[in-house]
Amino acid sequence: MQHTTHFALFDEGSKKEIRRAILKAVAIPGYQVPFASREMPIARGWGTGGLQITLSIIGKQDVLKVIDQGADESVNAVNIKKLVNKTTGVETTIETSEATIIQSRHRIPEVSLTEKQIMVLQVPIPEPLRWVEPSEFKTKKLHAEKEYSGAWLQLFEQIMKYGKTATNADHPVLVHDRYVMAPSPIPRFDNQKMHQSEALILLGAGREKKIYAVPPYTDVASLAFEDYPFEVESFDEKHCHHCQATNVFMDELVDQETGETYYQCNDTSYCLARLNEQETLLEVAVEHAR
Amino acid sequence: MLFDKVHDTQEAFRTILHCMSRPGTIQNIASERNDAEPLEHCDYALFLSAMTLLDAEVGFHIIGSNSERIGELFAAHTLSKATDLPKADYVFILQDAQPQLIREAFLQAKKGTLRDPQQSATIIMETEMLSKIPQLTLQGPGIATTENVHITANELWRDERATANQEYPLGVDMIFIDRQSNLMCLPRTTMLKECEVS
Numbered sequence: 001m002q003h004t005t006h007f008a009l010f011d012e013g014s015k016k017e018i019r020r021a022i023l024k025a026v027a028i029p030g031y032q033v034p035f036a037s038r039e040m041p042i043a044r045g046w047g048t049g050g051l052q053i054t055l056s057i058i059g060k061q062d063v064l065k066v067i068d069q070g071a072d073e074s075v076n077a078v079n080i081k082k083l084v085n086k087t088t089g090v091e092t093t094i095e096t097s098e099a100t101i102i103q104s105r106h107r108i109p110e111v112s113l114t115e116k117q118i119m120v121l122q123v124p125i126p127e128p129l130r131w132v133e134p135s136e137f138k139t140k141k142l143h144a145e146k147e148y149s150g151a152w153l154q155l156f157e158q159i160m161k162y163g164k165t166a167t168n169a170d171h172p173v174l175v176h177d178r179y180v181m182a183p184s185p186i187p188r189f190d191n192q193k194m195h196q197s198e199a200l201i202l203l204g205a206g207r208e209k210k211i212y213a214v215p216p217y218t219d220v221a222s223l224a225f226e227d228y229p230f231e232v233e234s235f236d237e238k239h240c241h242h243c244q245a246t247n248v249f250m251d252e253l254v255d256q257e258t259g260e261t262y263y264q265c266n267d268t269s270y271c272l273a274r275l276n277e278q279e280t281l282l283e284v285a286v287e288h289a290r
Numbered sequence: 291m292l293f294d295k296v297h298d299t300q301e302a303f304r305t306i307l308h309c310m311s312r313p314g315t316i317q318n319i320a321s322e323r324n325d326a327e328p329l330e331h332c333d334y335a336l337f338l339s340a341m342t343l344l345d346a347e348v349g350f351h352i353i354g355s356n357s358e359r360i361g362e363l364f365a366a367h368t369l370s371k372a373t374d375l376p377k378a379d380y381v382f383i384l385q386d387a388q389p390q391l392i393r394e395a396f397l398q399a400k401k402g403t404l405r406d407p408q409q410s411a412t413i414i415m416e417t418e419m420l421s422k423i424p425q426l427t428l429q430g431p432g433i434a435t436t437e438n439v440h441i442t443a444n445e446l447w448r449d450e451r452a453t454a455n456q457e458y459p460l461g462v463d464m465i466f467i468d469r470q471s472n473l474m475c476l477p478r479t480t481m482l483k484e485c486e487v488s
Contacts, residue, residue, distance in 0.1 A: 007296050016345050019303050024408040026311045027463045027477035029431050033408045057307065059300045115312075144404035176431050176479065178459065196434075200311045215311040215477075218431035 030175030048206025314437025349373035354384025
């Protein structure tokens with residue numbers, strides 16, 4: 001007898017519970033809604049929060065893209081894609097514009113998202129105040145009272161110590177002028193993509209059992225002081241050594257032989273698309289020359 | 291009645307999610323199901339939304355003349371239990387609900403607490419018709435500038451909703467379903483005002 005898994009792996013009860021949490025998260029932007037995180041066939045910390053959201057929202061018509069640190073072909077991304085594909089049969093893609101659901105860890109794609117897409121972000125630590133207050137009981141109270149001195153103080157201490165805010169990623173944001181939220185460990189470069197985004201952004205933390213959301217067209221402001229304005233990673237005068245792109249988030253690499261530093265797009269599918277485009281243009285030009 | 295518990299509820303959920311994240315957007319919840327045999331006591335769209343949201347972990351309350359029969363139908367299909375208004379997670383207001391009871395529904399429905407604003411009720415309201423004819427102007431998260439909508443129903447809910455939602459993040463979220471299975475949502479963040487006459 002052939003056994004097949006249920007559509008999208010989850011039983012319907014689990015999906016319903018997660019779906020209800022998602023709707024509440026959308027209705028209260030930036031607020032972390034607790035949910036009964038399920039045991040998953042991948043380890044906690046490997047994207048179970050994002051995966052649970054993806055499996056609960058996905059339908060037969062969807063096209064899924066999964067990225068891990070900007071790459072479509074890393075182990076984590078490939079395995080999540082395989083799991084979802086095997087249990088639902090939905091198509092997967094690396095093309096950002098083709099996807100209806102984009103699950104991601106640490107990046108928001110370079111290509112602008114549209115109203116038809118849902119961005120699902122994997123979150124390790126959803127609580128922006130965790131570094132200053134270890135007790136969940138107390139952080140819930142701080143959120144209730146909109147008491148965010150801790151988050152500000154953390155940034156202030158960094159300025160005192162380093163002369164600037166030193167958050168590499170996960171720079172806290174204020175959503176809809178009410179909740180301070182961890183945007184997940186995306187670089188500061190991507191924080192601005194959350195502000196008035198066209199796509200719905202859902203964030204899931206499996207280990208910490210929280211789901212939260214940024215609805216489209218919602219104000220998302222990165223925390224900053226008047227005299228120390230928010231700054232994103234700068235790639236001025238740098239370009240991708242593959243596709244020559246500028247003004248994108250890049251990885252810094254070192255040539256082992258020459259010791260020279262060079263850069264390349266962090267978003268692999270964006271880089272690939274540009275390379276293909278350039279190739280096509282070149283072929284057309286050669287064709288014309290003939 | 292043909293009903294696919296897995297895929298129909300998934301599609302319905304995505305419609306609700308799309309509309310909840312974009313207040314003022316009107317989408318049909320049962321468009322693929324025009325062939326569904328009519329249920330005896332309630333519209334298919336209302337039934338489908340109950341199937342999508344309810345299970346044994348939540349309680350519901352129905353206001354309207356046929357509430358008992360519909361309650362039995364929901365309970366039989368979802369294992370959810372009918373509860374008192376102040377405990378209900380989902381409150382269904384049918385079209386023939388008495389004005390006094392609509393008022394009670396908003397007054398007594400759970401608004402959540404500052405610690406747990408998600409422990410609030412969602413009110414699902416049956417209406418005659420939803421359209422984009424300017425009557426109300428909506429503003430808030432999910433809306434680029436403004437959205438205009440027309441909700442043909444007893445207008446009592448507007449004041450009651452405003453009262454219930456006066457202390458954000460506390461409040462109730464609303465789902466409207468009309469006779470043609472069109473659906474529109476008003477999360478607690480959406481601000482309403484009358485359209486200005488131009």
